[in-house]
Amino acid sequence: xxxxxxxxxxxxxxxxxxxxxxxxxxxxxxxxxxxxxxxxxxxxxxxxxxxxxxxxxxxxxxxxxxxxxxxxxxxxxxxxxxxxxxxxxxxxxxxxxxxxxxxxxxxxxxxxxxxxxxxxxxxxxxxxxxxxxxxxxxxxxxxxxxxxxxxxxxxxxxxxxxxxxxxxxxxxxxxxxxxxxxxxxxxxxxxxxxxxxxxxxxxxxxxxxxxxxxxxxxxxxxxxxxxxxxxxxxxxxxxxxxxxxxxxxxxxxxxxxxxxxxxxxxxxxxxxxxxxxxxxxxxxxxxxxxxxxxxxxxxxxxxxxxxxxxxxxxxxxxxxxxxxxxxxxxxxxxxxxxxxxxxxxxxxxxxxxxxxxxxxxxxxxxxxxxxxxxxxxxxxxxxxxxxxxxxxxxxxxxxxxxxxxxxxxxxxxxxxxxxxxxxxxxxxxxxxxxxxxxxxxxxxxxxxxxxxxxxxxxxxxxxxxxxxxxxxxxxxxxxxxxxxxxxxxxxxxxxxxxxxxxxxxxxxxxxxxxxxxxxxxxxxxxxxxxxxxxxxxxxxxxxxxxxxxxxxxxxxxxxxxxxxxxxxxxxxxxxxxxxxxxxxxxxxxxxxxxxxxxxxxxxxxxxxxxxxxxxxx
Numbered sequence: 001x002x003x004x005x006x007x008x009x010x011x012x013x014x015x016x017x018x019x020x021x022x023x024x025x026x027x028x029x030x031x032x033x034x035x036x037x038x039x040x041x042x043x044x045x046x047x048x049x050x051x052x053x054x055x056x057x058x059x060x061x062x063x064x065x066x067x068x069x070x071x072x073x074x075x076x077x078x079x080x081x082x083x084x085x086x087x088x089x090x091x092x093x094x095x096x097x098x099x100x101x102x103x104x105x106x107x108x109x110x111x112x113x114x115x116x117x118x119x120x121x122x123x124x125x126x127x128x129x130x131x132x133x134x135x136x137x138x139x140x141x142x143x144x145x146x147x148x149x150x151x152x153x154x155x156x157x158x159x160x161x162x163x164x165x166x167x168x169x170x171x172x173x174x175x176x177x178x179x180x181x182x183x184x185x186x187x188x189x190x191x192x193x194x195x196x197x198x199x200x201x202x203x204x205x206x207x208x209x210x211x212x213x214x215x216x217x218x219x220x221x222x223x224x225x226x227x228x229x230x231x232x233x234x235x236x237x238x239x240x241x242x243x244x245x246x247x248x249x250x251x252x253x254x255x256x257x258x259x260x261x262x263x264x265x266x267x268x269x270x271x272x273x274x275x276x277x278x279x280x281x282x283x284x285x286x287x288x289x290x291x292x293x294x295x296x297x298x299x300x301x302x303x304x305x306x307x308x309x310x311x312x313x314x315x316x317x318x319x320x321x322x323x324x325x326x327x328x329x330x331x332x333x334x335x336x337x338x339x340x341x342x343x344x345x346x347x348x349x350x351x352x353x354x355x356x357x358x359x360x361x362x363x364x365x366x367x368x369x370x371x372x373x374x375x376x377x378x379x380x381x382x383x384x385x386x387x388x389x390x391x392x393x394x395x396x397x398x399x400x401x402x403x404x405x406x407x408x409x410x411x412x413x414x415x416x417x418x419x420x421x422x423x424x425x426x427x428x429x430x431x432x433x434x435x436x437x438x439x440x441x442x443x444x445x446x447x448x449x450x451x452x453x454x455x456x457x458x459x460x461x462x463x464x465x466x467x468x469x470x471x472x473x474x475x476x477x478x479x480x481x482x483x484x485x486x487x488x489x490x491x492x493x494x495x496x497x498x499x500x501x502x503x504x505x506x507x508x509x510x511x512x513x514x515x516x517x518x519x520x521x522x523x524x525x526x527x528x529x530x531x532x533x534x535x536x537x538x539x540x541x542x543x544x545x546x547x548x549x550x551x552x553x554x555x556x557x558x559x560x561x562x563x564x565x566x567x568x569x570x571x572x573x574x575x576x577x578x579x580x581x582x583x584x585x586x587x588x589x590x591x592x593x594x595x596x597x598x599x600x601x602x603x604x605x606x607x608x609x610x611x612x613x614x615x616x617x
Contacts, residue, residue, distance in 0.1 A: 014597025306402020
């Protein structure tokens, strides 16, 4: 049976609830432009009716609040984060591929085609007058400019690799920071919600961090109700987890972290020093080259390390305890395409070993076998046997054309061109009747001394050897075309100091006007069998085309995915975003309801005044 003053209680519930509803609306309005904010609403329902001793049964008790909840749809959260992960990946590739394309740009008049054409223009001038000292000097100057183009391009691409490597560090640091913040927020949320209230603003903050994290990497987020304590009492607690690459970054209140380990050994001949590998801080493996990372981090790794699946692999049969192993039936039988480091890491079976040096043997069929000298303190730990698939490799098979791929293609060009050019130049004689020397070469990065190319027997090539008889030019010594890269490609120092050493004639005794050898060198410009792509210019045009296609593809995917993210976000905002027009209407609705509740109390006051003060007299 309600008291005489029951009507005041009913009016009070209205005042209290609609004041809170006005406060919630005000909170929404003031956060209408707050990024990541989700619209909140005060849930309401009729109070529990009570029975009275009357024929008409039960009467209502007013209104009660069910809590301030968020307007948020988990489906759109998941959909947004999946789309955002793809966007992060394509955006990262688009940015750096655009930077790579800028350096390969052929439209500014300073690219390969211009330098190559200018060099050959001087070649043709020298052919007209082989004895001209000025023409010879022009040849050397433009040839040096041609090599410097490759030096500059290699330097710039390696700078991009350093930049990407630094960005990987920033990305990992941000992932770790977000993980820590999410774990802290989860604890704060549970501390508040265990008392029955909703920590909506903290949940918004956590969701905003999850959104940011989804752009950096592919994540799996899960929230489960804990439900019961050990004593079987009900609690409002949840377990919140975030996974990256198959492992927990956040496991409720605990967060793991990723660690960056600078490489002390290169994975590729063209790599800059100190590239980072990623591992979990507890020592567990972080699979960098799988398909489960996603996001910006995946794009950075692929741009930095992508080799178009061109890693050396083959077969090794050896015994436990061996420190020298030989790889046969390899996928690389061309020294011009070899880009393994001089000392590095080799995976045999499922074990990784360090090798201190390697050498190459070439059989009569042109097949290469690679002999690796392992670290004597870490010999093979098990026997290896014949297998149907390669059981040894150096580097990772990364299905993306990243910086190592483009650097390796430039290496292939300069090695091939230098080898064929040198072979012809050595068949001629200079103005003093001496045999020609290597025209193009490379300098040691530390000493600056020029490499001298030698044949497969480890001896300097015979001066009388013809071009068809020359060996591939590789031994385990420093004197090989393997040592030539786009970064150290240059003109022989001896020629630069004495232009008379340029060999134009078959035999100078026939006269200084003899330019038969030089014409053969000019013909190299149009030699269609030099590369599988055709003549030299075709090779580089194909490479530039690859860069352009890959860049356009990344840009197209970035734009497309950005539109998808925006579309999904609009759908999400239509549910969780604050509509100021709707909130303005709610202000009027709740104000009216509040005023009417106040009117109820005012009327009740008049009723009780009549009842108590006037009837009691």
